[in-house]
Amino acid sequence: MSPPLVVLLALAAGCAGTGDDSAAPVASRPSATPPSPALRRLTETQYHNAVVDLLGDGLVLPPSLEPDTTVDGLLSVGASVASVSSLGVQRYEDAAFLLAEQVVGDPARAAAVVGCDLDGAVDVDCAEAFVDAFGRRAFRRPLSDEERDRLVDLIVDVGDDAGDFGTGIELGLAAMLQSPWFLYRLEHGQPDADDPALRRLGGYELATRLSFLLWNTIPDEELLQAAEAGELDTDAGIRVQAERLLADERARTGLRNLxxxxxxxxxxxxxxxxxxxxxxxxxxxxxxxxxxxxxxxxxxxxxxxxxxxxxxxxxxxxxxxxxxxxxxxxxxxxxxxxxxxxxxxxxxxxxxxxxxxxxxxxxxxxxxxxxxxxxxxxxxxxxxxxxxxxPPGDVDTSIPEADxxxxxxxxxxxxxxxxxxxxxxxxxxxxxxxxxxxxxxxxxxxxxxxxxxxxxxxxxxxxxxxxxxxxxxxxxxHPAFLSCMTTQVYQYATGHVIDDGEEPLVDWLAEGLDLSGGSMQTMILALVTSDGFRTTGALDSDAAASSDTGASR
Amino acid sequence: MSPLLFLLACAGEGPADTDSGAGSPDYGECGNPDDSWVGVMTSVTFARRADDGTTVGFDLDDHVSENGDSAGCGHADLSSADGVEGIDSAFSGLWPALAATEAGAVEGLMQDSITNGELLLILELERLDDVADDECVDLNLWRGTGTPLVGTDGVLLDSQTFATTSTTAPSSVPGIAVADGIVEGGPFDFDLPLQVLDVELDFHITGAYLHAELVSEDEFHGYLAGVVPLEDILLIAAEEDLGSTADLLENLVTLAADIDLSGGGACDGLSIVLEFTGTRAFLYE
Incomplete structure (x- = not known):
């Protein structure tokens, strides 16, 4: 077995070796304690990619959205700390209606996006099916009954009032496209039963993380199905999907953005x-x-x-x-x-x-x-x-003219x-x-x-x-080069600057990158199966809930 | 046989006048054919006469003519600034008069033709080992095709790559020398395509010689002299849009013709010298 392959398997499995004496020594995968989760707003590129995936190519895309900002040089990290101005909110609303209007105004596109004929009276069954299917992709998870009912009611009421089903669909579509569940990535997970400092991300949250990391867009149907089936609850399941995504042409889009x-x-x-x-x-x-x-x-x-x-x-x-x-x-x-x-x-x-x-x-x-x-x-x-x-603010940084x-x-x-x-x-x-x-x-x-x-x-x-x-x-x-590449990919993937509690994991990933002959794919596969990718830190409310539980006992 | 026809029959020999002689070493010893230098002409203008009457060019008909000399169609030849006599450059005498008319736009049109890719003249020196001194190189003058890259200064960018016309072989002069960065070669024929007043014309320049100085690997300049059949120029004069300029042009060039191009004793050719500047380029393999 070639050393890179050994390393790859070892990294992905998080084990200390493979039993092959020729295998490079790889320490056990360290755990990680990421910071508390933050809302990650879609970057402008991610928004556009998601819109194309949802609504198809050839649309006039919104000319401007809330500007992206960088933290540690990364837009993906900046997206976790940026607030949205009132103008930004208005832009998202305008963008949603701009897109919805184009969809409903194009019968062929409307049929592809909505799935039924928009001419004539309101079709409740169609509205329900549309909200279920479109909402699941846009929100990257199934809608709750309450969310679903509210959106279907909106479509039906507006459609009835206007005497036009298309009008109702247009408003429902615009509502979903300006929903925080579309515009933000909520990666809160659930409290880890074994470690109160962690929250473990669910399948849909991991699917979203994987997809945005490797394709820079929303998950496809197969990835959502894998999440629904619980396949992303295991290293092996994540790995299967990550390898599939890396082998897909869309990985070029993701890598280019990275x-x-x-x-x-x-x-x-x-x-x-x-x-x-x-x-x-x-x-x-x-x-x-x-x-x-x-x-x-x-x-x-x-x-x-x-x-x-x-x-x-x-x-x-x-x-x-x-x-x-x-x-x-x-x-x-x-x-x-x-x-x-x-x-x-x-x-x-x-x-x-x-x-x-x-x-x-x-x-x-x-x-x-x-x-x-x-x-x-x-x-x-x-x-x-x-x-x-x-440089200090009052220092003259100019250099003399050549002479x-x-x-x-x-x-x-x-x-x-x-x-x-x-x-x-x-x-x-x-x-x-x-x-x-x-x-x-x-x-x-x-x-x-x-x-x-x-x-x-x-x-x-x-x-x-x-x-x-x-x-x-x-x-x-330089000893810092591979470590730096690893750090940056880690921060890009998780949306935050690495915490002290994550450094051992990042060091281990960097060591693996070196041992694998510099294979970024190997490192990324190891990263996505690590705790650093699959968990977030606890919320303040977790501690309160924990103490409440303790008190009730 | 007229001197010009004699010259045309002796391809590969050095020009009859000028600054440096060109040896003819064994073609097979010229070095590696893959070692070539290529440049594209970024500007082409008509040669002028200096205030003292001197100009650049070659003795195209191998005859130093005096006024009234029938071998020179009655026109006296010119001298170069460094004293070389017999320079044939009749058009340089016409240009001041023509420049004041609609025909004066031709130079601007030539420059436009360069930047839009219609007039891409590409100089190739094959088997070039040293841009300063090389006893044996092969000179090719190609017509390039395609839309060139133009810099922010409006001039063709250096170091760009060109394709050549698949239908036109280059004008070639094998086995000439580069001395002190200067290469001279001829005779050869080539067509100078010009678009004048929406009419596409090909000036068939015959018996041409080229003088190029490689200032550096990236820059060159020089001049190219040859004879244009009178009939090519009169085609322009025949254009209705020229109005009264047509008559002026016809009269001027007919009177200025200084070369017996056909060898029949008629003065049916006009010597012309084009000055050029250029920059390094590449040819698609």
């Missing part, structure tokens, strides 16, 4: 470079750069189930003609309909891996110039999960590293970011800056590197 957040690629959506400085910086460049990075992630994590560290050192990438021009390489001939094709970057080109991709290089730069500080901060925060304090004495960025930011006030933080970031100075503010390769040769050498936590090419190796081999 890395969109992990690497802050969403910043490309609003990025703008100075067109007078960068002639390649057209509006088409930003989505192309994002696509390149996400295709690399898809290839390594899903298509090959390869080592996530490859992301930092691979010479294989995916470009369209615009990116090929930016990189100074011939565009691929074998391309898909989006114009992207696979290329192998040249050995002597200086560019490879994530740190050589335009997405990362553009995001972590200024509009008209590169930034060693931002690039160093990206590596520290996003790839190594190290805290970087924000004969200080032609390169290394020369110009020397003051950061000499001034003790600045050096404390900048020593952690700038020397790393300077390693990427052979790439300008949009990721074009260069050897000189203002006529002076760029020195891209540096050091990361005691490991010297000669340039960005070697920096990729250094980050990939």
């Amino acid at each position: 890395f969109d957040e992990l690497l802050a690629l969403y910043e490309l959506d609003d990025l703008s470079k100075d067109p007078t400085v960068y002639d390649h910086a057209s509006s088409e460049l930003y989505p192309a750069a994002k696509e390149e990075t996400l295709r690399n992630v898809e290839a390594i994590v899903l298509d090959e189930d390869g080592d996530i560290r490859e992301l930092l050192v691979t010479q294989r990438t995916f470009v369209d003609p615009r990116l090929a021009a930016l990189y100074g390489i011939a565009a691929p001939t074998d391309v898909d309909e989006a114009g992207f094709g696979e290329v192998i970057l040249p050995d002597d080109g200086g560019r490879r891996g994530l740190l050589g991709q335009a997405s990362v290089l553009m995001i972590n730069a200024h509009p008209a110039r590169s930034s060693a500080t931002r690039r160093g901060k990206f590596i520290r925060q996003r790839l190594l999960c190290q805290e970087m304090p924000a 004969e004495d200080a032609p390169t960025l290394r020369d110009r930011i020397a003051s950061h590293l000499e001034d003790p006030t600045c050096a404390t933080c900048h020593e952690l970031m700038d020397p790393i970011g300077l390693g990427m100075e052979n790439f300008d503010g949009i990721g074009r390769w260069r050897l000189t800056e203002n006529g002076a040769t760029i020195d891209p050498t540096g050091e990361l936590d005691g490991q010297a590197f000669s340039d960005a090419w070697q920096l990729g190796d250094t980050v990939a081999a």
Whole structure:
């Protein structure tokens, strides 16, 4: 049995070994004590994905919803702490009616969504069947009798008043689409009989967690049925469903969203470079750069189930003609309909891996110039999960203009590293970011800056590197890299910043990621069967209930 | 045989005048055919004459003509800024007059044609080992196809990849040299497609020579000289939309014709020099 497979089985089973002497040692799966549950609002992307799943493709989607926010750089964690403004509530209501109107106004779509003819008088049986079926998917659980009756009554009363069944359906549909049960993920679970500090998530809650983690949308019917049948109550049952979801094409959507957040690629959506400085910086460049990075992630994590560290050192990438021009390489001939094709970057080109991709290089730069500080901060925060304090509010963060004495960025930011006030933080970031100075503010390769040769050498936590090419190796081999990837996926999956009570589990998952050869799929399968994914912390009311119970005894 | 026809018959030999001679080393020793450099012309303009009357170009008919010289159709040849005599560039004398008329829009239209992909002139140097000095390279001038990428400055982006027309072979000159970053080669024929006043025209340029200077791996400039049949230019004059300019154009080019293109003793060709700038590119494999 190959070591990765052994590790995978061991991780998923949470056992200490398999009896095979060649198996890598894997400690018992630690328990975890997550914090108390929080309401997780659907992100804008999740809302749109869910709407398409529920109502079909081709709808005019709401132009704007309550804006997403990030916590620890993740929208998925921000969704757990964000409140909704009164304007946001209005937007959700407008969105619900916008969508419901389109459904009812399109007979073919209405038939597919509602399941019966909307012309004519109110059809109570149809209304009941619609509420049962649609409500179950939208709320990701069966409706209670009370919820069902209230919605059916609404549809029937409005339909009767208007003399039009469609009007009733429209209002009922809009009601469900603005219900907190649709807009929020409620993951409260039930008190754990064995551990008062925990609440164990139910099957439907786990189905929702799994689906949003792996597909970034609501569960499909098979997953809901698995929840209904109690199959998600066991490790094996969760694993079966998780493997099914990972093997599905929709896992690409989920994985892309995961890395969109992990690497802050969403910043490309609003990025703008100075067109007078960068002639390649057209509006088409930003989505192309994002696509390149996400295709690399898809290839390594899903298509090959390869080592996530490859992301930092691979010479294989995916470009369209615009990116090929930016990189100074011939565009691929074998391309898909989006114009992207696979290329192998040249050995002597200086560019490879994530740190050589335009997405990362553009995001972590200024509009008209590169930034060693931002690039160093990206590596520290996003790839190594190290805290970087924000600069004091009253400090001047500008750097001098280039001149004969200080032609390169290394020369110009020397003051950061000499001034003790600045050096404390900048020593952690700038020397790393300077390693990427052979790439300008949009990721074009260069050897000189203002006529002076760029020195891209540096050091990361005691490991010297000669340039960005070697920096990729250094980050990939850094002990914090796999741990950081694990931490970020864990936080993305659970919607909260990890608590002290979860660190042993996250460390164990990271160790497993290493032992499995960097297989993110293996780590994710281990994660979804762990207590960290299947439980939440106790509610305040649990303690009160517990004391009440004790008192009554 | 006219000098021009003689030149046309001697493909592969260096141009008759100019800055540097071109050797003809053994084609088989030119190096790896996979080592090529490609550039696309990002701007093409008509060559002008300097205030002192000098201009760029080649001695296309291998004859230094004086005024009234019948071998030069009565027109005196020009000199280059560095003293080379016999430069044939009749059109550069016409251009100031034409530029003041509707025909003056042609340069702008040429630039539009470049950015919209209708006029993609791609220079390829095959078997190039060193952009500064290489004793033997093969020069190809391709017509590219497709919609090019245009930068935020309105100019074709560097390093983009082009397809070439499947129906047109490149104009080629094998076995020429690059010296100090300069390559010269000819003669060859090629078609210069132009869209003028909604009419698509192909100028058939014959006996052409090219001079290109590779400023760096990413940038080049130079000029391309050849002879355009008078009849091609008169096609423009025949366009009704030109109005009175048509007569002016017809008269000017007929009088300015300086090359006996057909070899029959008639002055039926007009020497023309195009200056260009360019940037590095790639060809789809």
